[in-house]
Amino acid sequence: MTRQSYGPPSTRSEERAWRAAGLLVDVAGRALPATVQRCAFCDGGDLGDSCPASLTCPTCKAAPRQRCHRPSGHTAEQWHTRRVRAADLEDQRREDDGDSTLPARWPDAQPAPTPA
Numbered sequence: 001m002t003r004q005s006y007g008p009p010s011t012r013s014e015e016r017a018w019r020a021a022g023l024l025v026d027v028a029g030r031a032l033p034a035t036v037q038r039c040a041f042c043d044g045g046d047l048g049d050s051c052p053a054s055l056t057c058p059t060c061k062a063a064p065r066q067r068c069h070r071p072s073g074h075t076a077e078q079w080h081t082r083r084v085r086a087a088d089l090e091d092q093r094r095e096d097d098g099d100s101t102l103p104a105r106w107p108d109a110q111p112a113p114t115p116a
Protein backbone atom coordinates (compact mmCIF):
# COMPACT_ATOMS: atom_id res chain seq x y z
CA MET A 1 0.00 0.00 0.00
CA THR A 2 1.46 3.32 -1.09
CA ARG A 3 1.63 5.97 1.59
CA GLN A 4 2.39 9.66 1.27
CA SER A 5 6.06 10.47 1.83
CA TYR A 6 5.09 13.60 3.74
CA GLY A 7 2.46 14.79 6.10
CA PRO A 8 -0.16 15.05 7.05
CA PRO A 9 -0.21 18.79 6.35
CA SER A 10 -1.53 20.94 9.17
CA THR A 11 -3.61 23.21 6.94
CA ARG A 12 -5.48 23.05 3.67
CA SER A 13 -3.17 25.69 2.18
CA GLU A 14 -0.16 23.59 3.12
CA GLU A 15 -1.80 20.62 1.42
CA ARG A 16 -2.42 22.74 -1.70
CA ALA A 17 1.23 23.84 -1.76
CA TRP A 18 2.47 20.26 -1.48
CA ARG A 19 0.07 19.17 -4.16
CA ALA A 20 1.21 21.97 -6.50
CA ALA A 21 4.80 20.86 -5.90
CA GLY A 22 3.92 17.30 -6.91
CA LEU A 23 4.72 15.89 -3.47
CA LEU A 24 1.41 14.06 -2.98
CA VAL A 25 0.51 10.79 -4.68
CA ASP A 26 -2.47 8.48 -5.22
CA VAL A 27 -2.52 4.87 -4.03
CA ALA A 28 -0.87 3.80 -7.29
CA GLY A 29 2.05 6.12 -6.55
CA ARG A 30 1.20 8.68 -9.26
CA ALA A 31 1.50 12.39 -8.45
CA LEU A 32 -1.89 13.91 -7.69
CA PRO A 33 -3.09 16.62 -10.11
CA ALA A 34 -1.39 19.90 -9.22
CA THR A 35 -4.66 21.79 -9.13
CA VAL A 36 -7.82 20.74 -7.34
CA GLN A 37 -11.04 20.54 -9.35
CA ARG A 38 -14.24 21.82 -7.82
CA CYS A 39 -16.09 19.19 -5.83
CA ALA A 40 -19.36 18.11 -7.48
CA PHE A 41 -21.04 17.85 -4.07
CA CYS A 42 -19.84 20.70 -1.85
CA ASP A 43 -18.25 24.16 -2.06
CA GLY A 44 -14.78 22.75 -1.51
CA GLY A 45 -12.26 21.15 -3.80
CA ASP A 46 -12.36 17.58 -5.08
CA LEU A 47 -9.42 16.00 -3.28
CA GLY A 48 -10.05 12.57 -4.82
CA ASP A 49 -11.45 11.02 -1.68
CA SER A 50 -15.13 10.55 -0.90
CA CYS A 51 -16.90 13.80 -0.04
CA PRO A 52 -19.23 13.65 2.98
CA ALA A 53 -21.67 15.68 0.87
CA SER A 54 -21.95 12.82 -1.64
CA LEU A 55 -23.76 10.79 1.02
CA THR A 56 -27.02 11.14 2.91
CA CYS A 57 -26.18 12.17 6.48
CA PRO A 58 -26.95 9.39 8.99
CA THR A 59 -27.54 12.00 11.70
CA CYS A 60 -29.70 14.75 10.19
CA LYS A 61 -30.76 12.94 6.97
CA ALA A 62 -29.48 15.79 4.79
CA ALA A 63 -29.56 14.55 1.19
CA PRO A 64 -26.44 14.48 -1.01
CA ARG A 65 -25.27 18.04 -1.88
CA GLN A 66 -27.22 19.47 1.09
CA ARG A 67 -25.44 20.94 4.08
CA CYS A 68 -25.99 19.31 7.45
CA HIS A 69 -28.59 21.00 9.63
CA ARG A 70 -29.28 21.24 13.33
CA PRO A 71 -32.48 19.97 14.94
CA SER A 72 -33.60 23.65 14.90
CA GLY A 73 -33.36 23.60 11.11
CA HIS A 74 -30.41 25.98 10.99
CA THR A 75 -27.54 25.02 8.71
CA ALA A 76 -24.69 23.42 10.67
CA GLU A 77 -21.16 24.80 10.35
CA GLN A 78 -19.62 21.39 9.75
CA TRP A 79 -20.59 17.96 8.50
CA HIS A 80 -21.90 15.71 11.24
CA THR A 81 -19.23 13.33 12.53
CA ARG A 82 -21.16 10.27 11.39
CA ARG A 83 -21.36 11.67 7.84
CA VAL A 84 -17.59 12.21 7.77
CA ARG A 85 -17.13 8.70 9.17
CA ALA A 86 -19.42 7.30 6.44
CA ALA A 87 -17.24 8.99 3.81
CA ASP A 88 -14.16 7.41 5.41
CA LEU A 89 -15.85 4.01 5.22
CA GLU A 90 -16.66 4.67 1.56
CA ASP A 91 -12.97 5.41 0.94
CA GLN A 92 -12.10 2.16 2.72
CA ARG A 93 -14.54 0.28 0.49
CA ARG A 94 -13.03 1.87 -2.64
CA GLU A 95 -9.56 0.96 -1.41
CA ASP A 96 -10.66 -2.63 -0.79
CA ASP A 97 -12.12 -2.68 -4.33
CA GLY A 98 -8.73 -1.70 -5.72
CA ASP A 99 -9.69 1.85 -6.70
CA SER A 100 -6.30 3.30 -7.67
CA THR A 101 -7.54 6.90 -7.98
CA LEU A 102 -7.78 7.46 -4.23
CA PRO A 103 -5.11 9.69 -2.70
CA ALA A 104 -2.59 7.66 -0.73
CA ARG A 105 -3.05 7.69 3.03
CA TRP A 106 -0.87 9.77 5.28
CA PRO A 107 2.09 7.98 6.85
CA ASP A 108 1.42 6.07 10.06
CA ALA A 109 4.63 7.15 11.71
CA GLN A 110 4.30 10.18 13.95
CA PRO A 111 5.81 12.62 13.75
CA ALA A 112 6.03 12.41 9.98
CA PRO A 113 8.45 14.53 8.01
CA THR A 114 7.38 17.78 6.41
CA PRO A 115 8.98 18.94 3.16
CA ALA A 116 11.58 21.68 3.54
Ligand SMILES: [Zn+2]
Binding pocket: 039, 040, 041, 042, 043, 044, 045, 046, 051, 052, 053
Ligand atom coordinates in the same frame (compact mmCIF):
# COMPACT_ATOMS: atom_id res chain seq x y z
ZN1 LIG B 1 -16.92 17.90 -1.51
Ligand SMILES: [Zn+2]
Binding pocket: 057, 058, 059, 060, 061, 062, 067, 068, 069, 079, 080, 083
Ligand atom coordinates in the same frame (compact mmCIF):
# COMPACT_ATOMS: atom_id res chain seq x y z
ZN1 LIG C 1 -25.87 15.85 9.19
